[in-house]
Amino acid sequence: MNAPEKFISFAPPLIGEEEIAEAVDTLRSGWLTTGPKTEKFEKKLCEYLGAKKGVPVNSCTSALHLAVHALGLGPGQGVVTTPLTFASTAHVVMHQGARPYFVDIEPETGNLDPDEVRRFLETECERGADGRPCHKKTGDRITALLPVHYGGHAVQLDAFWQIALEYNLDMVEDAAHAIGSRYKNLPVGHPALRPKAAKHLKSFTAFSFYATKNLATGEGGFLTGPDEELVERARVMSMYGISDSRRIWGRYAPKGTWVYDVADLGFKYNMMDIQAALGLHQLEKLPKFLERRAANAAIYNEALAELDELAILPATKAYAGHAWHLYPLRLRPEALGLSRDDFIEELRGLNIGTSVLFIPLHFHSFYRKALGYGEGDFPKAEAFFKNLVNLPLSPAHSPEDIGRAAEAAAALLKKHRI
Numbered sequence: 361m362n363a364p365e366k367f368i369s370f371a372p373p374l375i376g377e378e379e380i381a382e383a384v385d386t387l388r389s390g391w392l393t394t395g396p397k398t399e400k401f402e403k404k405l406c407e408y409l410g411a412k413k414g415v416p417v418n419s420c421t422s423a424l425h426l427a428v429h430a431l432g433l434g435p436g437q438g439v440v441t442t443p444l445t446f447a448s449t450a451h452v453v454m455h456q457g458a459r460p461y462f463v464d465i466e467p468e469t470g471n472l473d474p475d476e477v478r479r480f481l482e483t484e485c486e487r488g489a490d491g492r493p494c495h496k497k498t499g500d501r502i503t504a505l506l507p508v509h510y511g512g513h514a515v516q517l518d519a520f521w522q523i524a525l526e527y528n529l530d531m532v533e534d535a536a537h538a539i540g541s542r543y544k545n546l547p548v549g550h551p552a553l554r555p556k557a558a559k560h561l562k563s564f565t566a567f568s569f570y571a572t573k574n575l576a577t578g579e580g581g582f583l584t585g586p587d588e589e590l591v592e593r594a595r596v597m598s599m600y601g602i603s604d605s606r607r608i609w610g611r612y613a614p615k616g617t618w619v620y621d622v623a624d625l626g627f628k629y630n631m632m633d634i635q636a637a638l639g640l641h642q643l644e645k646l647p648k649f650l651e652r653r654a655a656n657a658a659i660y661n662e663a664l665a666e667l668d669e670l671a672i673l674p675a676t677k678a679y680a681g682h683a684w685h686l687y688p689l690r691l692r693p694e695a696l697g698l699s700r701d702d703f704i705e706e707l708r709g710l711n712i713g714t715s716v717l718f719i720p721l722h723f724h725s726f727y728r729k730a731l732g733y734g735e736g737d738f739p740k741a742e743a744f745f746k747n748l749v750n751l752p753l754s755p756a757h758s759p760e761d762i763g764r765a766a767e768a769a770a771a772l773l774k775k776h777r778i
């Protein structure tokens with residue numbers, strides 16, 4: 361069969377003339393980095409999320425790092441997270457000298473499973489004097505939970521907060537995929553999602569605006585949280601530890617001053633106005649993008665609905681408003697005469713791009729060496745990965761293109777039914 365001409369790439373951004381004009385305006389403005397557009401983007405993002413404060417940064421990785429730094433995470437401490445994620449989630453914990461503890465996932469959503477977390481805390485840890493769990497083998501104090509809203513499907517936040525309350529744990533939500541996701545009708549990142557009883561626990565949510573994300577600024581991220589002081593402190597740390605970051609970007613303005621004080625050992629994680637220029641328009645279009653993503657997911661669901669003995673379609677739980685960052689299809693190897701890798705190659709032959717998100721972290725050489733994990737440690741995450749194909753979902757694709765991808769996937773499944 362001849363491949364159709366057009367390549368349907370996995371996750372292209374949808375950039376319009378508005379983004380282009382705004383970026384050009386920034387280039388012509390005489391100021392390229394953190395400045396008025398970043399400030400405006402921050403304000404709009406806060407409005408969108410219902411948050412009081414937030415810090416635009418240069419990536420979600422930076423946002424996550426600022427968050428775990430603000431928790432005071434350090435050597436001798438541990439953080440519970442999922443193996444089905446990108447390296448950033450665990451890297452930032454390691455950068456603080458602490459240790460990520462992987463716990464298995466819910467097979468339906470791909471999210472960290474709160475029941476598994478509870479089992480881990482009850483069986484592999486014992487209570488320390490401060491009520492926090494202490495890992496029996498390493499002696500590490502577990503101080504935080506770090507769930508990931510996989511693919512834009514919210515995690516069971518209430519269950520995680522219940523655990524956090526019982527064990528005195530802080531919380532960082534990796535919302536790299538979850539701009540536009542909702543949990544029980546509130547946007548992920550909304551301050552009211554932390555229960556009032558958990559006010560004493562530190563909490564942050566980190567978003568990504570990487571090139572493939574639901575809202576794309578090339579590179580970019582956003583950190584928010586219900587504690588305004590902590591978020592303001594993270595802002596200082598995002599800009600070298602300079603106590604008033606506006607002094608940095610405002611210093612060349614007519615009333616600017618050359619004086620500034622480095623008050624802490626901060627990082628260089630600030631967002632540029634060039635990124636914010638794209639973000640402003642991407643955010644305005646986000647509701648439309650989300651509609652298109654949901655419509656694209658519905659096209660796959662319809663084309664594949666009758667084939668559930670051959671492949672598992674992504675679930676949407678009642679508590680989740682899905683942002684459809686990913687469409688994770690999982691093949692059923694026992695029913696198919698074709699491997700996942702061959703399925704991907706056949707789709708590639710039809711000019712359809714896919715991805716596999718994620719290779720579990722404990723399969724990577726660094727994490728095997730650093731943490732001593734190995735194959736078999738997280739069977740549900742491993743089974744999820746081994747049968748996983750993420751299909752293209754971007755709103756940049758027309759319904760016809762997604763229809764072509766959906767039909768190709770359905771035809772392949774049928775052809776290789778055992």
Ligand SMILES: Cc1ncc(COP(=O)(O)O)c(C=O)c1O
Nearest residue numbers: 419420421445446448536568570
């Ligand atoms: C789950 C998850 N967390 C964190 C990140 C890091 O995001 P960024 O590239 O903005 O640093 C990614 C990136 O793809 C991700 O998928």
